[in-house]
Amino acid sequence: MGYRILADAAMAVHFAFLVYVVAGGFLAWRWPRALWPHLAAGVWGVLILTAGIECPLTAAENWSRDRAGGNRLPPSGFIDHYIEGVVYPERYTLLLQLLAVACVLASWSVPLRRRLTSRPHPQSRA
Template structure:
């Protein structure tokens, strides 16, 4: 039970990190100092997508799932639905490049707006 809880917490952390990498720029518009956290998260997110890497949170979560007696993401809602967002089965390299480009484009718009606002 304890290991399953740890695995679920890691999954939630992973989803939160992905959301921060994608939408953290919006937080930067209100609190520009958050950029010091967001830009490395954004860079990591793009790197993981374009370099076809696995985030270290993935094997860590799987490790705790195995310790908790689980084999995968079957059973509960959080394991089934949220993991599909992070680990889709049909994620081709082309789609990974597209996801990285979307990540950059969304945040380029936000940071451009921030820079223009500071200049005005």
Template sequence: MADLVVVAHLLFIIFALLGGLLVMWRRLFVFLHIPAAVWVALISFKGWICPLTPLEIRLRRAAGEQGYSGGFVEHYIIPVIYPEQLNFNVQIVLGIAAVAINFVIYVLVYYQLKSR
């Protein structure tokens, strides 16, 4: 179950970053994507930990595995990108990157919808 939470967590992050592209296909995705993108930005800018992280840790411990401290991004993503520990400054940069990616996508969505 913990691995399923990790997969769901990763899919949510991908959706929050790139889900705006789905708006080009079906406009109703905007109502799912905007809240997801705002949530990811808030977590980054506020230094919060996503609720899926404690759930995954609890599931791992319940299964007899060892949990970990910190957040999902710190545990799974940052070691791939950065060798040092996640800190608030890195989270801010990731939040800015998420907002920038979504801004560019929604500019593309705007021009694509305008050209119809």
């Protein structure tokens, strides 16, 4: 039973990480330094999707499922198992990926604009 709870915990953390990757940049509207960990999470998320790197959370969930006597996640991974085809139809994957990118960029717009406008401008000499 303990391994099953651990597998469920890994799944919950995985969902939380995905929400953070998509919307965590909005935390930087209040706390500008939050942009850096969000940037790291975003880069990590993109690497997992594009470079075929196995997410440590997927590995932890599979390890726990093995010990609990359950089935492993499919090779396609966490998103394909829990989200794609369950939360939305597979044909909308590209659209939702683009919306996620748009959400990330929108969340970064305010802190980046603040950063650019708060820098002292060199004064011209007459």
